[in-house]
Amino acid sequence: EPEVTQTPSHQVTQMGQEVILRCVPISNHLYFYWYRQILGQKVEFLVSFYNNEISEKSEIFDDQFSVERPDGSNFTLKIRSTKLEDSAMYFCASSVPWGDTGELFFGEGSRLTVL
């Protein structure tokens, strides 16, 4: 069964360093998302991506964040200069193209720890 894959599963980084989280969405999906969950808090929306551009982003997704689909299969989230409060589980998700009511298919998450 097709699945969304994410790498790395866990990354530890120093404050101020750049981090890139990678995702391979399901191949026939066209909508892509990044969500994050800070420990003990809600799953929060960061950004959605469609047709090679950001379709929507939250107030969390400031200038420190960027997304890219560099090669038609990978979907990356870059954090330019990490802060302690960026420590969270980051989830990538994708959905089918034929229905905005369609459910999201999630990866297993990348845990980011900023020291």
Next chain:
Amino acid sequence: ILNVEQSPQSLHVQEGDSTNFTCSFPSSNFYALHWYRWETAKSPEALFVMTLNGDEKKKGRISATLNTKEGYSYLYIKGSQPEDSATYLCAFIAGGSYIPTFGRGTSLIVHP
């Protein structure tokens, strides 16, 4: 900011008990509601996609109802089993945005 609330936050039940929990969401501009099950160390998986007021969906021992006019959905588990232990998330989708906004989740632990 859309307010999606889930209650209770956590629930401990015995194997065989039936249980239910609630997702509350804005009653205006409804487009769809999703329920997901999130087991520890796995990714969230969709249980139901609900779009119509009065919808009732069922998958095995799990069912869900939807009331868009008053802004709530119930998830029911009949005869809980230890393998039902997970966090259950609901996600509200507003018209125009189409971005799922998640509740905090209900953590269910079923004791054998």
